[in-house]
Amino acid sequence: MLYFGSSNEPMQPDKRSIPxxxxxxxxSVIAVSTVCCVYISFICGILGIIFALxxxxxxxxxxxxxxxxxxxxxxAIVLTILLFAGSLLTLIMQYGSIEExxxxxxxxxxxxxxxxxxxxx
Numbered sequence: 001m002l003y004f005g006s007s008n009e010p011m012q013p014d015k016r017s018i019p020x021x022x023x024x025x026x027x028s029v030i031a032v033s034t035v036c037c038v039y040i041s042f043i044c045g046i047l048g049i050i051f052a053l054x055x056x057x058x059x060x061x062x063x064x065x066x067x068x069x070x071x072x073x074x075x076a077i078v079l080t081i082l083l084f085a086g087s088l089l090t091l092i093m094q095y096g097s098i099e100e101x102x103x104x105x106x107x108x109x110x111x112x113x114x115x116x117x118x119x120x121x
Contacts, residue, residue, distance in 0.1 A: 016063050020055035024048050024069035031076035041080045048073030 027048035034041045052070035056062050062070070095101040 015057035015059050016066075017055045017057050020051050020057075021063055021066045021069065024051035024055055024066055024073070027051055028069040028072035028076065031073055032079075035076060035079045035083060038080055038084050041076055045073045045077040045080065048076070 025048075027044045031041050031045035031048055034044065048069055052062065052066045052073065055066040091101055092098070095104060
């Protein structure tokens with residue numbers, strides 16, 4: 001007697017990696033939560049993408065958690081790039097160029113000092 005959905009073939013074990021999926025989820029959450037910290041977010045987003053792709057194991061499809069982590073990681077990287085580009089564009093619009101910003105920054109440093117010399121005479 002055969003039941004619905006059963007067959008005479010033995011079931012193949014799932015080759016997907018649950019620890020890699022968990023690592024991908026953790027890295028994607030860190031990437032999204034640190035979007036304002038460009039380097040950390042970018043590195044964690046890339047690691048989230050790598051772990052999500054590696055979580056497939058020998059299977060052709062990813063688990064739903066890995067797909068979600070992949071989507072969140074890509075979104076975090078895109079948001080990081082947009083935030084960085086927007087900051088750079090705002091800086092250029094405000095000062096005219098990077099060199100002008102650097103001059104204004106150095107004037108402020110000269111005017112207020114580096115801080116430690118004035119604290120400890």
